[in-house]
Amino acid sequence: MYWICSKSMATQELQINESLAHLKTESESLKTKLEEERAKLHDVELHQVAEKVEGLGQFVMKTRRTLKGHGNKVLCMDWCKDKRRIVSSSQDGKVIVWDAFTTNKEHAVTMPCTWVMACAYAPSGCAVACGGLDNKCSVYPLSLDKNENLAAKKKSVAMHTNYLSACSFTNSDMQILTSSGDGTCALWDVESGQLLQSFHGHAADVLCLDLAPSETGNTFVSGGCDKKANVWDMRSGQCIQSFETHESDINSVRYYPSGDAFASGSDDATCRLYDLRADREVAIYSKESIIFGVSSVDFSLSGRLLFGGYNDYTINVWDVLKGTRVSILFGHENRVSTLRVSPDGTAFCTGSWDHTLRVSSSFSFSLFSVISLSPEVLLTHCVFFFFFFLQIWA
């Protein structure tokens, strides 16, 4: 009896091994074919196409506001659609809603867990979502009454089996997309907490996600510790494109404003641009002097500038088309962990392990601003220069 069982088991094992070998051959040949197809399209480089585009020159970026109030590392932030409010979350479990114009804190919530790695503002501006080591994503409706305890109205929406790394509302307050250390992304209904779709395909923790601009349809991109960036169809749950050129974890992904491309930032100290229609990487933003990982990336409104927050405490600004760096911003006293450009493109906000958030924008010197100097200040300047030149003459 035992002899018959072991013989059929051996036959089964042989069949399985044959199937595995057959599947492996097929996957290898498909991969080679894909590489060939992608290589055929590589007829020119992006910066070559952009040769005739006028250069940007050097930019000066200046910090306009510093938001102080978190007791520990700031891990994530998001802008409200009203272009002035910001939600931020930190390692100490606090989630704060700020008015970036006045730097006032409007709301504060203490989460039951530390390391709140993800937070997002609802499109309506009436709620925020956050989560982290609690493996959940919770939604807090924002009350106009400042004295009301926000934690009382908390709604648990998403449940993962590992930490929540990123979350984002879709076009409405009704659905949330999450990514997790459990290797999956998921789409949830906020009202019922029901799982609407799950996205499997990453081989390790998923660290970031970004939804395609609404005009381009129902897709989103995710990046993970498996060095892959995957583009997903939200309705079917299918991975429709996959890119693996980074040499380390992908910490941040962001769509180009037109939706035809996306940028990624990685621990390998590079940012890269992937063209979705050519199905390949088309640019790398790196310098030999930059050796620290990129934690966060975002585009300016036109897509010409790519902002990257780095672990060496700096923000590098890249010319997306030409591949060169056009500005570097110092100021944070520890790693930059999160970076987002405001919805109207006038400024960008960065959060850091130095417990602060900074709102910065381009510093443009114009004749107009000289004319707007008050007369007393102008007079003081003239007197100063007069004595200065007097000294040189003497």
Added chain:
Amino acid sequence: MSVKMGSSSTSVIQAQKLVDQLRVEATMERFKISLTATDLVRYCQEHKRSDPLITGIAASSNPFKDKKSCVLL
């Protein structure tokens, strides 16, 4: 013995998923970079004027302008 069989059949399932995924990706229509990059460049150029971080904003209309009254060179 049965545990070994279990893990082998999981490998087959995983391998089959990979092949299915690659087949889906193989059917995708792709375009040359010379075409797609031109579109990226065109988008940038079209929206350049409405990008405040590139053009800069006059101090009077900048919501984040400094409260100071002078600009030092």
